[in-house]
Amino acid sequence: MTATTPGIAEPTPEQQPQDERPASRVVVVGGGPGGYEAALVARRAGADVTLVELQGLGGAAVLTDVVPSKTLIATAEWMTIAERAPELGIRDGGVPVTDAPPGARAHEVDLARVNARVVELAAAQSRDIAARLESVGVRVVDGHGRLDGPQRVVVDRADGGGRGDGASSSSEVLDADVVLLATGATPRTLPEAMPDGERILTWTQLYGLTSLPERLVVVGSGVTGAEFAGAYNALGSHVVLVSSRDRVLPGEDADAAELIEEVFRQRGMEVMSRSRAQSAVRTADGVLVTLADGRTVEGSHCLMAVGSVPSTHGLGLETAGVRTTRSGHIEVDRVSRTSARGVYAAGDCTGILPLASVAAMQGRIAMAHALGDAVVPLDLQVVAANIFTAPEIATVGASQRTLEESGVRYRTSTLELARNPRAKMLGMHDGFVKLFAHATTGIVLGGVVVAPRAGELVFPITLAVSQRLTADDVAQSFTVYPSLSGSIAEVARTLHHPEA
Numbered sequence: 296m297t298a299t300t301p302g303i304a305e306p307t308p309e310q311q312p313q314d315e316r317p318a319s320r321v322v323v324v325g326g327g328p329g330g331y332e333a334a335l336v337a338r339r340a341g342a343d344v345t346l347v348e349l350q351g352l353g354g355a356a357v358l359t360d361v362v363p364s365k366t367l368i369a370t371a372e373w374m375t376i377a378e379r380a381p382e383l384g385i386r387d388g389g390v391p392v393t394d395a396p397p398g399a400r401a402h403e404v405d406l407a408r409v410n411a412r413v414v415e416l417a418a419a420q421s422r423d424i425a426a427r428l429e430s431v432g433v434r435v436v437d438g439h440g441r442l443d444g445p446q447r448v449v450v451d452r453a454d455g456g457g458r459g460d461g462a463s464s465s466s467e468v469l470d471a472d473v474v475l476l477a478t479g480a481t482p483r484t485l486p487e488a489m490p491d492g493e494r495i496l497t498w499t500q501l502y503g504l505t506s507l508p509e510r511l512v513v514v515g516s517g518v519t520g521a522e523f524a525g526a527y528n529a530l531g532s533h534v535v536l537v538s539s540r541d542r543v544l545p546g547e548d549a550d551a552a553e554l555i556e557e558v559f560r561q562r563g564m565e566v567m568s569r570s571r572a573q574s575a576v577r578t579a580d581g582v583l584v585t586l587a588d589g590r591t592v593e594g595s596h597c598l599m600a601v602g603s604v605p606s607t608h609g610l611g612l613e614t615a616g617v618r619t620t621r622s623g624h625i626e627v628d629r630v631s632r633t634s635a636r637g638v639y640a641a642g643d644c645t646g647i648l649p650l651a652s653v654a655a656m657q658g659r660i661a662m663a664h665a666l667g668d669a670v671v672p673l674d675l676q677v678v679a680a681n682i683f684t685a686p687e688i689a690t691v692g693a694s695q696r697t698l699e700e701s702g703v704r705y706r707t708s709t710l711e712l713a714r715n716p717r718a719k720m721l722g723m724h725d726g727f728v729k730l731f732a733h734a735t736t737g738i739v740l741g742g743v744v745v746a747p748r749a750g751e752l753v754f755p756i757t758l759a760v761s762q763r764l765t766a767d768d769v770a771q772s773f774t775v776y777p778s779l780s781g782s783i784a785e786v787a788r789t790l791h792h793p794e795a
Contacts (some may be wrong), residue, residue, distance in 0.1 A: 321667060322347065322448045323658075324440035324610070325477035327354025328651040329641030331424055333475045333658030340350050340666045345469055347440035347450050353421040353480050355643075356651045359499035362420055366413045368503075368522060368683045370404070372747075373527035375685045377402055395436045405777055407505040414502055430622060436467065442611035445635040449611075450704045455766050473637050473665040476610060476625060477658060480603040480643035487574035488514070488599055494582050495575050495597045498523060508596040510531045512571040515600035516543040518682050521555065523598055524564060525684045534564045535592055537584065539571040544682065548695060548743045550709070550729065551688045556743075558686070558725050567592070575599065599742045605644045622646060629672035631661035639665060647673070650680055654728075660751035677761040679749035686712075686726045689753035692741025693731060694758035704734035710786040712746050717777040728782045730756065730766065732790045737765035739787075746779060755783050766790035 321337040323330045326348030326702045332347045351358050380386075428435055437453040449471040476544040482497035484490060500520055507531065513524040516538030528534040536543065536559065543559065543566065559566055571587040574599045582597040606626045612619060618626045618634040624646030631639045639661035640652030656673060663670040679691040698705050712718045712726030726746035732739050742756035759769050769787035774780050 296605070307561040319343070319472040320470060321345070321473045321475070321662070321665070322471040323475045323477060324355060324442070324448060325475075325479060325642070325644075326350075326424070326435070327356050327477055327479050327642055329479075329658035330354065330475065330477035331428060331658075332655040333477065333641060333662045334433045334514060334661040335431060336659050337666060338433050340580040340662065340668060342473075342662075342666060344433045345436060346428065347436045347438055347448065347469075349437065349439045349453060351421050352424045352428070352435065353417070354477075355481070355499070356654070357420045358417050359502075361651050362417045363413045363502055364498065364519075364522065364526075365683055366416050366765075367409065370409050370412075370747060371526040372685060373533075374402060374404070374529045376681050380446065382722045387396045404507055406530070406670075407508045409530075410502045410504060434705075438467070439609070441609060442474065442476075442615040442617070442638070445466070445474065445615045445617075445638050449475060455740075456732070471637075473639065473662075474479035475631075475658065475661055475665075476607075476633075476638065476640040476644060477642045477643045477654065478606040478610065478711060479492070480649070481597070482603050483604050484599065485601060488572065488576075488584075490599060491577065494577050494595075495598055495599065501598065501694065504596075504686040508594075510581070510596075512537060512582065512592050512594035514567075514575065514584065514597065515602070516540060517600065517602070518544065518548065520598070520600035523600065524681050525555075525559065528559070528562055528564045529685060530623035535594060536566045537570050537572050537586070537592065538566065538568050539733050541568055543568075544688070547682065548690060548729070550727070551690075551743055551745045554727070555686075555688065558684075572794060579607055588670050603643065603649070605646060607644050620646065627657070629660075629674075630664040630670060631657045631673070632664070637665070648675060648678060648680075650678065653678060677757065679750075679757045680731045680755050681753070683750075686723075687744075689744045689749035691753055691757045692739070692742075694741060695729075695731065698740065699733060703740070705731050705740060706734050706790055706792065707731045708786050708789040710782050711726060712779075712782065715777070715779055715782045716789075717781070718746075719777050720777065721747075725742075728752075728786045730769075730783075730786050730790060732766040732792075734792075737790070737792055739766055739769060742783075744783075748779075752779055753778060753782070762791060768791075 319342045321342045321344045323334045323346040334344050338344045438450040440448045440450045443449045450467045468498035490497050511527050511532045512535045512730050514537045522544050524534050524536045542557045573585050573587045575584045581595045584592040616635040624641040627640050627645045643649050682688040709729040713724050729743040731741045739759040744753045766787045774784045
């Protein structure tokens with residue numbers, strides 16, 4: 296067989312050439328993107344595949360994280376679009392939106408219905424994954440899997456069934472030639488701010504709310520905190536964002552983060568920089584967040600977005616000889632191998648890069664390597680990432696900070712989105728396109744797009760980075776006029792270097 300090529304449809308199991316080797320026994324522990332994608336690849340390669348999952352297929356990415364959060368954010372995006380209605384000459388119910396009383400909103404959100412839709416979409420996606428796995432012959436076992444040596448997985452069945460083999464009556468033992476661990480991560484909690492699911496919440500608990508928080512205190516200004524803060528602000532909550540750093544999104548492009556923080560403030564969000572939360576407790580009708588310097592912040596609800604921890608406890612890693620880092624993440628190499636022969640790992644439990652796309656790629660790479668197929672090791676330099684704020688921030692390749700720290704000679708150029716004719720038509724003001732190119736060769740090293748739907752717009756830059764195209768290659772390619780993507784070609788033209 297040949298390696299799977301991104302963007303090209305894979306053959307069905309019936310179209311795959313028959314493998315002359317005996318079918319391998321593969322056990323996948325964890326049904327998130329890293330797990331179910333690995334199971335599909337292994338099954339296509341002719342392996343006997345069993346996938347063990349306790350919480351539901353799709354894992355946190357589908358059930359409590361990526362799919363639900365981005366569905367909620369998509370609803371908030373419509374509220375943001377509606378804000379541009381007066382500028383575009385649109386009336387609401389026959390009355391100009393600009394005639395509304397101060398502070399009045401043209402539209403209101405029924406959060407109970409929004410969250411019901413969020414939960415149903417997540418469940419539907421999970422069912423689709425289950426049907427896909429079943430259709431190719433992957434056996435799915437509901438339960439918690441743990442290693443008993445590198446070639447043996449013990450499953451504590453959720454239904455209480457099992458076949459024994461030295462385990463308890465509620466367990467099943469699975470022998471394996473290859474094991475993939477893809478158990479994900481869970482929200483980090485603080486002892487002084489333990490979530491109760493009602494007023495103090497993790498991001499997995501937000502979808503139980505039936506009414507919009509009047510005043511939401513978001514602790515943590517990383518990607519998760521910024522996304523939810525922006526979404527609830529757009530939905531109509533008064534949001535207070537507590538950031539322990541100098542600015543929001545401290546790990547992102549400085550220009551992009553500065554723009555997002557400015558937009559947050561313009562939309563009425565209260566951003567508290569250099570303010571570390573020490574505790575959060577319930578009051579009679581809300582929450583009280585205490586900061587390290589003694590200040591307090593009151594709210595109706597508090598979202599704790601202070602990172603995540605790997606779900607690696609109770610996996611029997613020591614028994615199998617699987618090494619972990621100090622943070623509890625499973626150590627893997629670029630083809631997803633752990634320190635134990637035949638044991639691989641993928642996704643957030645490895646701590647490589649907490650993206651569903653990276654988890655899926657790690658899982659696919661692991662199975663290709665384990666089953667003798669052609670494999671290309673994971674290359675984080677070509678990973679595209681997106682932050683679903685409004686506007687979005689999409690990045691790919693080397694960052695400006697990395698280039699400066701490494702001493703690479705590079706040229707950069709930035710073009711404001713407001714100069715784009717299509718953006719003018721749509722009433723878009725905030726955003727930009729930034730490219731980095733090697734000073735000598737002109738090869739595109741990376742890029743940043745800040746715009747509505749930036750996750751869609753960044754793809755041409757991803758192609759340029761992965762295929763080592765020059766800025767001139769990008770500049771000389773046709774774009775539609777008018778189009779937002781035209782800004783990518785335009786900024787590439789400003790990087791033209793006659794000597795490159």
